[in-house]
Ligand SMILES: Nc1ncnc2c1ncn2[C@@H]1O[C@H](COP(=O)(O)OP(=O)(O)OP(=O)(O)O)[C@@H](O)[C@H]1O
């Protein structure tokens with residue numbers, strides 16, 4: 001599904017290398033988790049994969065199935081099935097959540113040569129998905145993320161994911177800011193989407209989320225690289241001991257991480 | 258050389274002013290005002306950013322009517338239609354000037370009715386102090402047509418003024434009166450380019466508890482020029498609400514002079530302007546003056562401009578709170594969205610307050626498309642141009658929100674979307 005090879009990324013504006021050779025493969029139907037110290041490059045990886053400006057790829061490649069991600073516009077990546085649930089969802093005053101969702105869904109359908117969804121079907125679709133995420137009608141009517149609480153924003157990301165039905169879902173700290181109940185709702189939302197043909201890359205700092213969304217593979221990222229890959233037990237080990245030993249093992253000082 | 262040849266354009270223009278029939282004393286007084294103040298120059302404080310030359314010139318710069326097959330904006334609205342073709346009332350194209358709760362007369366018929374005689378030119382004259390508005394005085398003196406509307410109850414449906422433009426050299430001057438009696442309510446719609454050069458003035462007298470709604474769409478003719486003025490007086494518990502959408506046009510100056518004279522009155526004036534220098538020069542100027550002369554008045558000014566390819570936007574807005582106008586709530590915001598680096602927005606927000614218990618705020622911003630929001634939309638699969646269009650709509654949303662009725666908001670949105678579709682990239 002997702003293949004990242006030797007990805008090197010620096011900031012466009014300054015001479016700062018952030019990703020220093022990321023290698024990562026996520027197979028179809030699998031859930032991979034990425035953990036790692038603050039500033040290790042997790043969000044950067046997710047932004048670069050989804051095509052945000054401001055980064056320069058100096059080496060390496062990234063494919064989503066047959067799509068060369070690094071050679072595509074953000075909207076093309078989305079149409080190819082990539083989805084990023086943002087660590088910090090963006091507020092768009094003046095654009096209603098429903099308009100936003102319908103515009104996005106129809107744009108993706110159009111890009112794939114499918115017909116636009118009818119207003120009635122769309123309404124039904126959104127209502128159904130919103131209900132299971134406990135997103136009320138009022139939140140759907142309001143401008144995108146404006147005045148939403150931190151947790152509401154995160155749930156809104158998952159709602160978008162549920163409606164757009166992407167193939168490759170990247171969740172960047174979707175658990176941060178969620179209360180216990182919201183976390184369960186979000187995890188249920190994610191689990192409901194788990195499917196043979198869909199993969200997840202879950203970026204998180206806490207085992208808590210992984211209790212609900214059981215990962216197949218766990219990666220540890222530090223200093224712009226994946227330094228360790230293992231099973232779910234790796235997350236438990238980090239939860240218990242922190243990153244110090246792992247970093248030391250790979251010769252990374254904690255300041256750099 | 259003869260004396261005529263030595264005259265400046267302004268002198269020629271003034272010399273050519275003729276006073277049509279009707280409202281003789283009011284017209285003569287206006288001409289006197291006009292001659293005393295003269296036509297504006299670039300040194301006048303409120304004309305520094307907008308060049309009045311084309312408004313002053315004895316003859317208009319010819320402007321080809323612009324046509325496309327976009328349906329008329331208010332075509333779907335149940336309304337009373339009043340059509341002016343190049344500034345001349347077109348009875349054939351108009352509905353019968355009759356509706357319950359409303360009296361409608363034609364200025365060109367020079368009707369001799371009391372209410373009109375005492376209103377014609379009165380609000381304009383009051384609005385000449387402290388800032389001179391020569392094109393308004395010119396209008397009062399020489400307007401050839403217009404409608405005189407007196408509303409005694411709740412108007413059955415909106416009055417829709419439609420200004421069509423066929424002649425390349427038309428130079429209409431229209432003057433409308435709207436007098437709302439106590440508790441009356443009406444919506445006035447306006448659309449169309451009207452002529453190569455258009456000078457239009459509307460005096461709106463809002464009596465106690467009356468409500469006036471105004472939604473205007475200024476013609477899309479790329480080459481047209483327009484100088485318009487609204488003068489309103491709002492009495493106790495009265496409501497004045499005006500919204501204008503402007504798309505294209507070489508030169509537009511919209512003045513709005515609001516006088517709040519009764520307690521607990523409300524006045525909102527809003528505008529959205531979209532300019533693309535690619536289809537011709539675009540210069541748009543909103544100049545607003547709101548005077549609070551009574552207690553607990555609320556006023557709002559919400560102006561948004563979207564500019565690209567060298568388009569220019571101007572906002573000059575003032576809130577004056579007179580002594581004793583306690584508990585005034587005045588709000589003003591003017592913002593521009595520059596879609597490239599060649600476009601320009603200038604703003605002059607002013608507050609002058611002589612009462613101590615008031616709440617007034619103003620703000621002005623200039624910015625580009627929010628890159629983060631753009632990326633967010635694109636990451637959801639929305640192509641860049643469509644995402645930009647959505648963000649433009651979101652930018653002007655606050656101004657459109659000022660329109661109370663959804664059917665008019667929808668009509669405006671459709672027109673906006675049409676503009677965005679034609680002006681991509
Ligand atoms: N636009 C930018 N300008 C300057 N520095 C940046 C920029 N983007 C990323 N960085 C830097 O790159 C490094 C990686 O940041 P990134 O956000 O990817 O980390 P992260 O692993 O997601 O951290 P966290 O766990 O705190 O979310 C950090 O040192 C960050 O300051």
Ligand SMILES: [Mg+2]
Nearest residue numbers: 042043044087
């Ligand atoms: Mg991060």
